[in-house]
Amino acid sequence: MTARGDRILGLGLFVLAVAYGWGAQxxxxxxxxxxxxxxxxxxxxxxxxxxxxxxxLIVKPDPDAHWPVGRTAAEILLAIAILVVYAFLLEPLGFxxxxxxxxxxxxxxxxAKPVRSLLIGLIAAVVVFFLxxxxxxxxxxxxxxxxx
Amino acid sequence: xxxxxxLMDGFAVALTxxxxxxxxxxxxxxxxxxxxxxxxxxxxxxxxxxLAFTLGLPPETAMxxxxxxxxxxxxxxxxxxxxxxxxxxxxxMMTCLDGYPMAxxxxxxxxxxxxxxxxxxxxxxxxxxxxxxxPALAKFALTFGxxxxxxxxxxxxxxxxxxxxxxxxKTVIAAVxxxxxxxxxxxxxxxxxxYTFGILKLYEGIDFILAIVGLFAISxxxxxxxxxxxxxxxxxxxxxLMLRPKEIIAAVPxxxxxxxxxxxxxxxxxAGASLGSFISYTLExxxxxxxxxxxxxxxxGVAAPExxxxxxxxxxxxxxxxxxxxxxxxTAVLLAMLISLNVTPGPLMFTQNADIxxxxxxxxxxxxxxxxxxxxPMVGFFVKLLSVPPMYLLPMVTMVAFVxxxxxxxxxxxxYFMIAFGVAGYILRKLExxxxxxxxxxxxxxxxEKNLGHALVISDGDWSILWASPLALGLWIxxxxxxxxxxxxxxxxxxxxxxxxxxxxxxx
Numbered sequence: 001m002t003a004r005g006d007r008i009l010g011l012g013l014f015v016l017a018v019a020y021g022w023g024a025q026x027x028x029x030x031x032x033x034x035x036x037x038x039x040x041x042x043x044x045x046x047x048x049x050x051x052x053x054x055x056x057l058i059v060k061p062d063p064d065a066h067w068p069v070g071r072t073a074a075e076i077l078l079a080i081a082i083l084v085v086y087a088f089l090l091e092p093l094g095f096x097x098x099x100x101x102x103x104x105x106x107x108x109x110x111x112a113k114p115v116r117s118l119l120i121g122l123i124a125a126v127v128v129f130f131l132x133x134x135x136x137x138x139x140x141x142x143x144x145x146x147x148x
Numbered sequence: 149x150x151x152x153x154x155l156m157d158g159f160a161v162a163l164t165x166x167x168x169x170x171x172x173x174x175x176x177x178x179x180x181x182x183x184x185x186x187x188x189x190x191x192x193x194x195x196x197x198x199l200a201f202t203l204g205l206p207p208e209t210a211m212x213x214x215x216x217x218x219x220x221x222x223x224x225x226x227x228x229x230x231x232x233x234x235x236x237x238x239x240x241m242m243t244c245l246d247g248y249p250m251a252x253x254x255x256x257x258x259x260x261x262x263x264x265x266x267x268x269x270x271x272x273x274x275x276x277x278x279x280x281x282x283p284a285l286a287k288f289a290l291t292f293g294x295x296x297x298x299x300x301x302x303x304x305x306x307x308x309x310x311x312x313x314x315x316x317x318k319t320v321i322a323a324v325x326x327x328x329x330x331x332x333x334x335x336x337x338x339x340x341x342x343y344t345f346g347i348l349k350l351y352e353g354i355d356f357i358l359a360i361v362g363l364f365a366i367s368x369x370x371x372x373x374x375x376x377x378x379x380x381x382x383x384x385x386x387x388x389l390m391l392r393p394k395e396i397i398a399a400v401p402x403x404x405x406x407x408x409x410x411x412x413x414x415x416x417x418x419a420g421a422s423l424g425s426f427i428s429y430t431l432e433x434x435x436x437x438x439x440x441x442x443x444x445x446x447x448x449g450v451a452a453p454e455x456x457x458x459x460x461x462x463x464x465x466x467x468x469x470x471x472x473x474x475x476x477x478x479t480a481v482l483l484a485m486l487i488s489l490n491v492t493p494g495p496l497m498f499t500q501n502a503d504i505x506x507x508x509x510x511x512x513x514x515x516x517x518x519x520x521x522x523x524x525p526m527v528g529f530f531v532k533l534l535s536v537p538p539m540y541l542l543p544m545v546t547m548v549a550f551v552x553x554x555x556x557x558x559x560x561x562x563x564y565f566m567i568a569f570g571v572a573g574y575i576l577r578k579l580e581x582x583x584x585x586x587x588x589x590x591x592x593x594x595x596x597e598k599n600l601g602h603a604l605v606i607s608d609g610d611w612s613i614l615w616a617s618p619l620a621l622g623l624w625i626x627x628x629x630x631x632x633x634x635x636x637x638x639x640x641x642x643x644x645x646x647x648x649x650x651x652x653x654x655x656x
Contacts, residue, residue: 042601043328053321124547
């Protein structure tokens with residue numbers, strides 16, 4: 001078993017710890033002069049702890065988990081992309097259209113039939129939209145379907 | 149007697165029609181969440197937080213809703229343990245041992261009913277324990293100074309991984325990541341901008357609700373995609389319920405012992421519900437010895453871990469309500485709700501927000517009665533939920549998460565943030581970095597820093613004040629043990645838990 005995952009993580013965290021700790025030393029002295037406890041005390045403490053524990057991780061890593069490769073990795077990336085696009089289109093397209101597309105696409109990629117997925121998405125979107133806008137009086141964006 | 153008076157006031161809060169309705173709704177949704185595949189109690193409570201928040205519910209109503217969901221999810225989790233031999237979460241593992249054999253013998257309905265009754269008994273005992281113990285502990289906690297609080301927070305992090313936790317160093321890393329996230333924003337004490345990079349959105353800090361929903365709900369979706377577990381399971385039939393009162397009465401002592409043991413395990417830092425159900429089951433097995441046929445479908449083998457697990461979940465509320473230090477993932481999420489409602493958790497809550505605390509405690513009692521009444525007749529409906537395919541369910545959950553987060557601030561920026569947390573959560577979970585310490589770090593960070601600051605101001609910069617008092621020193625020692633013990637006891641305990649499961653004839 002290789003243990004690359006933990007080593008890379010350890011290295012990344014070490015860099016983060018150093019950058020974070022260094023950042024804490026750069027703040028201007030607070031108004032009223034330096035005191036025993038400043039805004040940098042706690043972050044400095046944290047960066048030391050993180051640096052030490054990340055070194056431990058590099059020295060004594062756990063065996064690697066099974067990372068997805070090939071198609072599975074592509075599916076995960078696609079799902080993340082769907083989520084980002086969903087967030088991006090939520091306001092311009094409106095809740096109902098964007099949710100139908102996003103939920104439909106996710107259902108489809110998780111193994112449902114395409115037409116059924118879209119239908120499920122549409123039903124879910126319409127139900128939630130009406131529930132929120134009229135039942136709970138929280139406004140979700142109408143987008144293209146806005147009539148008023 | 150003072151406690152009784154408070155409890156009566158609590159009932160007055162919990163029994164108002166609105167609150168009663170929300171308790172019923174929460175218990176129902178909770179059971180639904182517990183029964184549905186791929187949604188644990190922490191996930192369930194997490195996705196409901198933004199909704200409870202945007203509905204603008206008063207604090208006590210919001211807390212009653214979420215505690216009912218919490219209790220309901222514990223109830224729902226056992227359904228898949230018994231019928232499918234698949235524990236919904238770790239504490240439900242022990243329920244499989246006798247529940248599944250019972251189901252195979254065609255006594256699924258009896259096993260479900262027995263577990264519902266045992267859950268009720270366990271919760272009842274746990275809640276009574278909570279009522280007796282919490283006010284005393286809160287009073288004691290009032291004597292804590294900033295140094296003691298700082299040590300207490302260390303203790304909370306150190307024991308969060310639990311005795312059964314795998315790599316304590318990863319708990320430390322997770323906690324520090326959470327604490328680091330909590331330092332982003334304008335420093336409360338001095339007004340210094342920290343790690344904001346000039347981005348206006350970061351000035352007020354990173355909202356932990358975004359992080360919780362992202363880390364729990366979105367990363368779960370990615371996990372399901374990876375495992376391609378979208379298809380769901382086949383339907384299970386549950387026969388007619390034929391539980392005789394005699395059988396229930398026979399299991400009452402078992403439930404009582406299980407509930408008490410579970411409650412103790414729940415209160416203790418680092419033990420948690422999994423240990424509660426494990427101890428209840430193994431001790432009951434030893435206690436009954438030859439008189440029981442544990443592992444072959446003994447109803448008492450269902451009753452013991454269920455009572456233990458529910459006793460523990462009430463017990464876990466004790467440190468959360470009295471000290472503001474949650475002992476488990478789900479109680480951490482409940483704490484997040486309290487903080488976002490502007491209620492400062494901790495011993496002062498018992499005096500300043502007595503209506504919330506006692507309302508929640510009363511709601512727990514009422515919720516358990518509701519759950520028992522709900523579960524016995526409706527078990528057939530909840531069983532059907534087991535076969536809902538995750539390929540439809542998880543996209544919907546994701547949508548609910550989006551809706552919830554969006555309706556808090558009407559900002560798309562928050563949604564990107566949530567997705568980023570989801571992706572990070574997926575990667576970290578893959579690397580076996582636990583999620584709960586990250587959340588706890590974000591929640592406790594500001595308090596921890598404040599107490600550190602106060603302590604150092606009192607001592608004029610002398611760091612030794614942090615372990616100067618005997619109480620603080622004691623807390624530090626327990627915290628140290630919490631980190632070291634998993635190295636020694638953990639492998640042993642895990643081996644025994646595995647052995648206990650292996651020796652059972654679970655395959656058919």
